Amino acid sequence: MASVPQPTVTREQHQSSSLADTIRNTIRRLSFDLTSGSQIHAQNYNRIPHHHHDFHDLGSEDVYENAIDDDEHESRSITHSATVPVTPVTNEVTDTAQRHGFYQAPHAATTSQLFAAPPLTPLTLVGYGERTKNRLLSPALAEEIRHLLPLRLQLYDTWRLCYSLEQHGVSLTTLYSLSVPPRTASRPGYVLIIEDNLGGIFGAYLNEYPHPTKNGRYYGNGECFLWKSRVITRTPNASTASLALAGSDSDSASIRSVNIQFRAFPYTGINDYMILCEPGFLSVGGGDGKYGLYLDDRFEKGISNSCPAFGNEPLSECGAKFGIVGVEIWRISSV
Numbered sequence: 001m002a003s004v005p006q007p008t009v010t011r012e013q014h015q016s017s018s019l020a021d022t023i024r025n026t027i028r029r030l031s032f033d034l035t036s037g038s039q040i041h042a043q044n045y046n047r048i049p050h051h052h053h054d055f056h057d058l059g060s061e062d063v064y065e066n067a068i069d070d071d072e073h074e075s076r077s078i079t080h081s082a083t084v085p086v087t088p089v090t091n092e093v094t095d096t097a098q099r100h101g102f103y104q105a106p107h108a109a110t111t112s113q114l115f116a117a118p119p120l121t122p123l124t125l126v127g128y129g130e131r132t133k134n135r136l137l138s139p140a141l142a143e144e145i146r147h148l149l150p151l152r153l154q155l156y157d158t159w160r161l162c163y164s165l166e167q168h169g170v171s172l173t174t175l176y177s178l179s180v181p182p183r184t185a186s187r188p189g190y191v192l193i194i195e196d197n198l199g200g201i202f203g204a205y206l207n208e209y210p211h212p213t214k215n216g217r218y219y220g221n222g223e224c225f226l227w228k229s230r231v232i233t234r235t236p237n238a239s240t241a242s243l244a245l246a247g248s249d250s251d252s253a254s255i256r257s258v259n260i261q262f263r264a265f266p267y268t269g270i271n272d273y274m275i276l277c278e279p280g281f282l283s284v285g286g287g288d289g290k291y292g293l294y295l296d297d298r299f300e301k302g303i304s305n306s307c308p309a310f311g312n313e314p315l316s317e318c319g320a321k322f323g324i325v326g327v328e329i330w331r332i333s334s335v
Contacts, residue, residue: 127161188333220274
């Protein structure tokens with residue numbers, strides 16, 4: 001009986017057959033692992049204590065095709081859809097977490113909520129006399145300035161008036177002497193406020209108390225800044241005004257809404273010309289022969305130009321030169 005000749009398998013055919021077997025076995029193993037593994041993962045997931053009660057379902061849907069059975073000459077496609085069931089934390093999980101020393105948060109919280117700074121307490125302005133009419137600093141304006149201060153100073157909720165032109169007279173020397181901080185004050189800050197002859201309110205924040213120096217030496221650091229504000233009064237329309245005034249003897253001025261436009265000019269880093277004080281003047285910001293803010297010793301005339309130290313625009317609506325109506329210095333410290 002003649003022997004049946006066996007087919008000759010080339011090296012290339014053998015490698016192709018081995019590759020097909022490898023792919024087929026891999027696909028079968030993946031389908032089994034995904035089916036059983038997702039169940040195991042879901043069971044283990046529910047045993048883990050979590051900090052948040054709200055979860056998003058995790059789903060995956062993968063389609064595996066081209067699993068070819070060379071013996072039967074047919075193609076198969078394996079479709080697997082695995083959705084991990086997620087359940088809220090139960091009492092059993094909470095008890096397990098407590099036994100193993102895990103912390104169980106009482107409620108879900110975002111990162112911004114966890115690291116958000118606590119709200120600041122309202123400011124108290126101390127120092128105005130009962131007869132003082134021209135008060136330059138309002139609580140609303142003080143809050144605008146407060147948010148730009150160093151964090152250590154934002155926590156202080158009491159600002160103290162050191163000098164007021166109306167209360168203490170026209171004297172730069174008096175301003176210097178009343179601004180000296182108590183010995184117990186640790187790194188206080190100072191707010192300089194100016195009112196010009198058009199009613200504009202502007203000024204500067206100083207990280208040191210204003211005092212004259214020898215040889216024209218500048219002082220201060222990058223915490224200093226210039227600022228300006230403008231009060232905008234809005235009168236409500238006729239219908240709103242009539243409703244607000246119904247049954248009341250108040251005039252229209254009592255229902256006007258007052259808003260403050262505030263703009264600050266922080267340190268640019270171009271130079272170190274922050275504060276320069278002499279017996280004859282007080283100035284903040286400098287460079288290129290210009291002052292960001294300049295006051296003479298009699299508080300009659302002031303100057304405000306754009307300066308490199310703060311990159312500011314002129315603070316007064318009067319222009320570079322303005323008439324001075326009011327001056328105040330406030331100290332921010334624990335005492």
